[in-house]
Amino acid sequence: MSDPAKTPVSFRGAGFVPGTRRWAPWLAFALIIACWESASRLGWLPSLFMPAPSEVMNALHALLVDGKLLVHIGASLKRIVSGWILGSIAGVTLGFLMGIFVLARSVGLPVVSALFPIPKIALLPLFILWFGIGEPSKVATIALGVFFPTVVSAFSAVDNVPRNLIRMAQSFGLSTRMIVFKVILPGAMPGILAGFRISTSIALILVVAAEMIGADTGIGAFVLAAGNLMQIDQLIAGVVLLSLLGLTVSALLSVTEKIVLRWR
């Protein structure tokens, strides 16, 4: 070039960087609640239908103090835990069998795919006829709702364990049993735990639905009753409690993942 004029190179790679601002979500929450509270105090929201956050907190506090809510929480937890454990054990077992044995896969995959789309709550009336109105019908509904997504996630988790690791284990002479426990089970763990996130939220939905259909105890029954009595503050308090329950379960799962999947 005849004219060696220097053009400075300008930076053009700004933005599109993944990252988070830790304070941002807290601020957003605080803002939403502040707006809600102010709207209530200014009378923009009819307090009969939409009480202020402070009133909801008062209701929640009162309910916790008089211990009534603990009975409902206890009843719901018992149903969730037993239904989820039953559904998960059965689901993981069948998912593993389908991942490992060709015959189980050939039979299981079409059957599971056909039954998966049934909204399990629709079966509650049937279970009530079979098992009565008590606990077993609710637990069975939850277990069934948990079972199907668990089968699918366990199966695909097993299916996604790298073939080369299995071949390696075979090449060192490990038996099928040892391969299942030393290679497939740990290798499928991330997928199984991811499936637990889905199945626990399904269990939460189903317990509420089942309790709204036929129960005297449980958070679902409590929320429904509060609605019937126009006790909106108590109703919202129940909903808040449900979301806290969901958050707790999710946090527990995160801790489990941190411990079990430290190698990732």
Add this chain to the structure above:
Amino acid sequence: MQVVLEDVGYAYGDLPVLDGVSFTVGEGETAALIGPSGCGKSTLLNLVGGLLEQQGGRIATMGTVPAGCLNPLTFVFQDFALLPWRSVAGNVALALEHHPLGRAEQEARIASVLQLCGLTDFADALPKQLSGGMRQRVGIARAIAVKPAVMLMDEPLSALDAQTRELLMEDLIAIWARERTTTLYVTHNLSEAVRLADKVVVLSRRPGRIKRIVSVPVPVNERQKPEHIGLLQQLHDELWSLIKAEAQVADREMQHV
């Protein structure tokens, strides 16, 4: 232990990949298997190691296994095949745990192969914390921990960068000098073959047939000496001329997956 292949053939469905392959890997010998990509090298190695079911011909081992051998035919894989949830020592242990060794013997074997592969300081590290070269050292340590009679190495250095590959070749030469394990070494890299092998088996493009078997007339530990470099370069060029046309055709073929 020797490996004898007679008239080995193989097809995936109606895609023939090996045809009439016969050769012998002698006791303590390192045979390199080279050929254009897709010519059936991995298939052949998996047949020898019993990971694929034989279809035609005969594959046999002859001779005695070394003392303390737990797994006569032992693989080293291109992608390392390490369990990501096990530490370096744990990955080596995987190959030993199911044998009735006793705790002390198992620990001793692990310590000794980690030492041999320069991994002692990394015994508790997870695979994700290691470089590619160190990961393959774990793969090699795991293989020699079982005192194999035959090592089957499928492009063990192909996933590594050129410098790391050089380092690992030196390590392998040192290990072989100690252990003298019969080795079948698959590679598409002619330099690796000329540097490491006693004998080079050249396969044609798919279906792989034997094109030539060439022995490398210089002892492995003297290949870096200046007086041999000319001869080895000549061998390298000769091998390349054997493969070049095949590789060109193979390169232009549609892939079968």
